[in-house]
Amino acid sequence: MPHWLQLMADSLPSLLWAGLIFTIPLTLISFVLGLLLGLMTALARLFAPRPVSAIARFYVWVIRGTPLLVQLFVIFYGLPSAGIYLDAFPAALIGFTLNIGAYSSEIIRAVISSVPKGQWEAAYSIGMSWRQAMMRTILPQAARVAVPPLSNTFISLVKDTSLAAAITVPELFQAAQRIVATTYEPLILYIEAALIYLVLSTVLSSLQARLEKRFARYGGMLEANA
Template identity: 45%
Template sequence: MNITQSMIDALPVLLTGARITVLYAVGAMLLGLPLAFLVALGRSAPWPPVRWLLDLYVSFIRGTPLLVQIFVLYYGLPGLGVTLDPVTSGVAALSLNVAAYMSVTIRASLDAVGRGQREAARSLGLSSSQTMRFVVLPQALRIGLPSLMNSLIGLIKDTSLVSVITVTELLRSAQLVIARTFEPFGPYLAAALIYWLISSLLGLVQSRLERRLHRPGPA
């Protein structure tokens, strides 16, 4: 069987796996983004124990491989009496991982909004929540959008690691095809091209969002 034909034959299975990959990434992003925002705010909280715990969480996640984190949740927790299925373990590991990285981006973006703008908003009668919503967050979003979108693109690729706990995402789908056909190059190449296509599409979305956020309003 030639390489092109093996790629074509593998496509139906790979596209099903790609759908699972996207669902995993989107699910982890939806769970991780609110957690990242809370962590970013908590690391600036006036309570030292909270700051220390959150700093430890971010340091641990950023200092250990994602694969090890997946193993800890899926294989390690049963030793403590907590058993998670592969789907829950995968989503939890991805969410906790991306939240730690995004919290750093969010914190830096919030800090980049000048204190003078906050004080000006308060002098105009805006409450703290209104200042955050109408003044700080829109500017922080423009600042942090590239890094946040890069996190999502990275998350698409990181989902391949959940294949080690038998989640049938894109990479695992390619492995199943290879186990049946004994033709590795075509399915792996097709999977790589699908990852590249998804990442490229997200890159286009990122560029469009950046242009829209930086577009000047009406005079």
């Protein structure tokens, strides 16, 4: 077996283990929390009083206007100077959650705004409250439109978790860096890490396509019954 292939085979379990223990949990947890934060931020920008809406706009402006790597450094390396100490994984989780929250809020705000006003009027005409109209009428329609952009955000997050290596989270990419430090074979190990990310992205893109088709069929059924 060629040396490079043997090295990739020997390092593969360590890389996959780091991905299973750190990369995947970091991605899933931060995406779910970021999605909830994004929903609250979008609703605040659309419906909250002006002071609350202004705070939400400021949050989105700051996060979208600064690099994710800088945000991670501020949280992990900067906050200790203010007396706030966080371990690497919670710091990365906070950073990714805030980042996903800002970007997903713009997606959610756009899709909620795209729902025709007649849907609100129809919900109110049958006695629904604002909350009932939002939960039963507006959000289900908005969710169907939001699936593609939110899925793309999730796939991007999988790749962006490699930035957590910069704040010492032992995820997939840092596992590759540690092996490089002992084998002195950066090209082989970094290509292997890239291939793992490529496989993950390909699988997720395939799942995204299936999810979009399912939502498209669901939307067609709703329109047919309307």
